Amino acid sequence: MNSTLKRVALACLLMFGLLMLNVNYLQGVRADDLRADSRNVRNFYDRYEVERGRITAGDKVLAESVDTGSNTFRFERRYPEGKVYAPITGFFAPESERDMELAKNSLLNGTSADLLIRRSIDLFTAKKTKGANVDLTINPKAQEAAYKALGASGKKGALVAIEPKTGAILAMVSIPSYDPNPLSRANKAEVNKAYNKLADDKDQPLLNRAIERTYPPGSTFKVVTMAAYLESDDTLGPQSQVDAPQRLDLPNTTADLPNYGGAACGSGRVTLSFALERSCNTPFGKIAIDLGYDAVNDQARKFGIGGDALTIPMPVAASDFGPEEDKAALAQASIGQRSNQMTPLQMAMIAAGIANNGVVMKPYLVNKIADAEGGEIEGADPEEFTTAISEDTARKLQEMMVNVVNNGTAGAAKIPGVTVAGKTGTAETAEGRDPHAWFISFAPAEDPKVALALMVESGSAGDDASGGHTAAPIAKSVMEAVLGR
Known part of the structure; x- marks a missing residue:
C-alpha cells in the first residue's frame, strides 16, 4: 500500500513539475510569440485601452487619442492634420505602428522605463496611466508651405x-502622402x-521619399566636389581659374x-564661381579626375555620406557616393550621376554643413518628451x-552659392x-525618362536660419524639369515661411 501511494505521489510530483516547466516555458520562451499571435485578441483590445500620448509640433496637435465611450475599444487614434504630417507621424494600426508612432511607441503607450516614476505615482493615486507626449522640432508654417507648394501641381x-x-528638422514633406x-x-x-489600397498604389504614398529612398543628386553634388578641391589647396578661391571645355x-x-544640353562653359577657361553658377559639368569632371576617387569619396564621407546608419529617430536609408571604378565613372559620379545616390535629408545636411561654417549637426525630429x-x-x-x-x-562655398542665386x-x-x-x-535617370529636379539652399547666407533640400521626382516635373525652373521656386516659399517673410 505504501509503495502504491509513493508511486502516485511521485507521479503527481512529476506532473506538477512538468506543469511548472510548461508554464515557465510559455511565459519565458514563447511569450513574445504568443503575444504576437494573430489569434490573441486580448492584445488587440489592450492596445485600445491605453490613452496614448500626443504628438505635437508648435501649436499643432498631429496625433491624439480620442475617448470613443466604447467599453470594447476605449481610445482611437486621430490625426487632425492628416496628410500634411503623415510621413512623420505614421499611424497606429490594430496590429502595428509606423514612423514616429513606432519609433517612440513605448513612450507614447506609457510602458517605457522612463515613465516608471509616473506609473508608480498613478498607481498610488489610482489614476489611469497615460502615455507620454512627444513634441517635434517641425515648424508648422514651413511644413504646410512645403506641402502646399510641392503638392499643389501633383x-x-x-x-x-x-x-x-x-x-x-523644421520640415519634412513627402508627396504624394496619405491620410x-x-x-x-x-x-x-x-x-x-485601406492599407492594401495604399500599398498597391503605383505612386507609393506610403513611401517617405525624404528618408527612405535615394536618388542621383545631379549637380547639387557639385558643392561636395568643389569642397574637396578647395580643401586640397587653401590658395584656391572663387576667382581661381579652371579648364572648362565644351x-x-x-x-x-x-x-x-558634355555640359548640360551640350552648351559651352564660358570661353573654355572660367573661374570656380562661374563654373558653379552655370553648373558646368566639364570643370567638375576634370577636378574629380585630377583629385582621384579617394579624395572625393573622403570628402563625401566627411559630410556623413556612407557612414554609420542614421536615425532621426526613424531610420534613414544610406546615401552613397558609389564604388571606385575608373576615371570616367569618377567624373560622372562627381557631378551627381553614375552610382551616386542621396536621400533628400542627406543633401539638406550638406547644405546645412556649408551654412554652419563646415560643421554638420546631427539631424533630429524630437524637441522634447513630457509625461501626461x-x-x-x-x-x-x-x-x-x-x-x-x-x-x-x-566661406568660399557660401560666397559661390550666393552667386548661383544672384547670377x-x-x-x-x-x-x-x-x-x-x-x-x-538636374539628375538624369533612365534613357527616355524625364530627369529629377533638385535644389539645395540656405538663408540668410550671413546668419543661416534654414537649410533645405528639395527633390522633384522624374516624370512629375515635366519635360523642362530643372532645379532652377522646377525646384527653386518651391524651396523659396518654404524659406519665406521659416523666415517669416
Missing part, C-alpha cells in the same frame, strides 16, 4: 528643411482594406562628358555629427531683402 517629391546651427486616420480604426478588416574627353572610353502631467522626460541636445570642411572653405541658375529662389545661397541640380 508633383511627386520630397523636401527637408534643417536649422543649420542645431540640426533640428493615416483610416489606418488607425479599431477594425482590422477596414484597416487592411566636352571633356573621358579616359579609356569613347564616351565624353507635463514633467519633462527628455529634451533635445544638439550634437555635432561631423566637421566636413574648414571655416575658410565654407546663375537659381534666380527663382531670390527673396527680396534676404541673401539666399543655393545650388540647382
